[in-house]
Every structure is written in C-alpha cells, then in structure tokens.
Amino acid sequence: MPLLRRPRLTRTDWLIAGLEALCEIGPGALGAEPLARRIGTTKGSFYWHFNDVPAYHQxxxxxxxxxxxxxxxxxxxxxxxxxxxxxxxxxxxxxxxxxxxxxxxxxxxxxxxxxxxxxxxxxxxxxxxxxxxxxxxxxxxxxxxxxxxxxxxxxxxxxxxxxxxxxxxxxxxxxxxxxxxxxxx
Missing domain, CATH: 1.10.357 (Tetracycline Repressor; domain 2)
Structure with missing residues (x-):
C-alpha cells in the first residue's frame, strides 16, 4: 500500500487556521505549536512560511x-x-x-x-x-x-x-x- 502524502500547507492555510483559532479560542492560540497541533502538522511548516510568531501575527x-x-x-x-x-x-x-x-x-x-x-x-x-x-x-x-x-x-x-x-x-x-x-x- 503506497504512502499517501498530505498536501503541503500554504501561507494562506496557516493564516486561515490562525483566524479560525483566534475566533474560537483567542490570541493565545496563535503560537506555532498550538496551531501546528490544531492543523496536524509540525512547527517546521509554520517556520517555513513565517520568520517568527510576531511576523505571523502581523x-x-x-x-x-x-x-x-x-x-x-x-x-x-x-x-x-x-x-x-x-x-x-x-x-x-x-x-x-x-x-x-x-x-x-x-x-x-x-x-x-x-x-x-x-x-x-x-x-x-x-x-x-x-x-x-x-x-x-x-x-x-x-x-x-x-x-x-x-x-x-x-x-x-x-x-x-x-x-x-x-x-x-x-x-x-x-x-x-x-x-x-x-x-x-
């Protein structure tokens, strides 16, 4: 059985996930680790698209x-x-x-x-x-x-x-x- 690869997350995917988390939980959910858990991926994906959490917030x-x-x-x-x-x-x-x-x-x-x-x-x-x-x-x-x-x-x-x-x-x-x-x- 071949391994199925998940599609790579885009910058937009992370931003949408962040807006959803902000709406549901609040700003405390806008860290790399909580978002990665929420999306089901690693923090590395987050840092591929954003230099740091303040850049993500911006x-x-x-x-x-x-x-x-x-x-x-x-x-x-x-x-x-x-x-x-x-x-x-x-x-x-x-x-x-x-x-x-x-x-x-x-x-x-x-x-x-x-x-x-x-x-x-x-x-x-x-x-x-x-x-x-x-x-x-x-x-x-x-x-x-x-x-x-x-x-x-x-x-x-x-x-x-x-x-x-x-x-x-x-x-x-x-x-x-x-x-x-x-x-x-």
Missing amino acids: AILDLWAAEAEATLTTASEAATDTSRLRDTAQTIAASAQNDAAAMRAESAIRAWAQDDPAAAAAVQAVDERRLQRLHALLSACGIGNIEMARILYAAAIGMQALRDRDADRNAAAIGSLVDLVLALR
Whole structure:
C-alpha cells in the first residue's frame, strides 16, 4: 500500500487556521505549536512560511486589514454619492450577513486589540480608513461634520456585535440611520 502524502500547507492555510483559532479560542492560540497541533502538522511548516510568531501575527492583521479595505472599496462603487454612503455604512454594519467568517474575525481582532499593541494599531488604521471614507461620502452629500461620520461608524460597529441574531436587519437599520442623517442637510 503506497504512502499517501498530505498536501503541503500554504501561507494562506496557516493564516486561515490562525483566524479560525483566534475566533474560537483567542490570541493565545496563535503560537506555532498550538496551531501546528490544531492543523496536524509540525512547527517546521509554520517556520517555513513565517520568520517568527510576531511576523505571523502581523500577517493575520495585514490579511484582515486588506479584506476590510477591499470590502470598503467594493461598497463604494454605487452610482451616486448617497448610494455610496448607504452602501458603505450597510457593508460595515451587515458584514455578518454577507460573510460570517469575516464578521467573527473582526470581532476577535477587536477583542485582541484590547491587549495587543500591533492588533490595536491595525484596528485603528482600519477604523481611520473607514471613518475617512464615511466622512468623504457625507461631505459629498453636503454634510461636513466629522461627528456624523463617527456616529454612523459607531452604529455600524455596534450592529456588528448583534451578529447572527439580527444580521438580516442590520442593513435596513443602518440604511435608516443614513437616511436620517441625510435629512439633516
């Protein structure tokens, strides 16, 4: 009977496994040894793809930030400024509805950021980018008050915390808030 070889793990395999472990267990699961056990391989595979655990952590944060940016860009392709504002706010608030794994990852990374400076910096960068985008869209709609962007963003982040229970209602709710804010102009 021939020996069957397992396929080699890729860098992406390790990152996905890390995000899953972060969501299920927390940041303590993001070491080389616990991840190798979880995946059923050796630490050597981990170190083939990453110089060390801090580099791995940064790669996870970079992946999350890149996905957040891609989602933000996709949401802003609507035809009008008002539609782009609505789509962007709804995308932030209702990502649980569209991608449960991404939603869980965002919640887990935000929790990780409470105790980890690198995670906090990544969350801050994503928050700033999203706030800038919301503010630019509000400004294009005639509302220049940066506080309105913060209010929309805080509501969207709060709706993320509602997750599965109310995910199907998040887009409508944040859409109503956008409509209310736009009525102030």
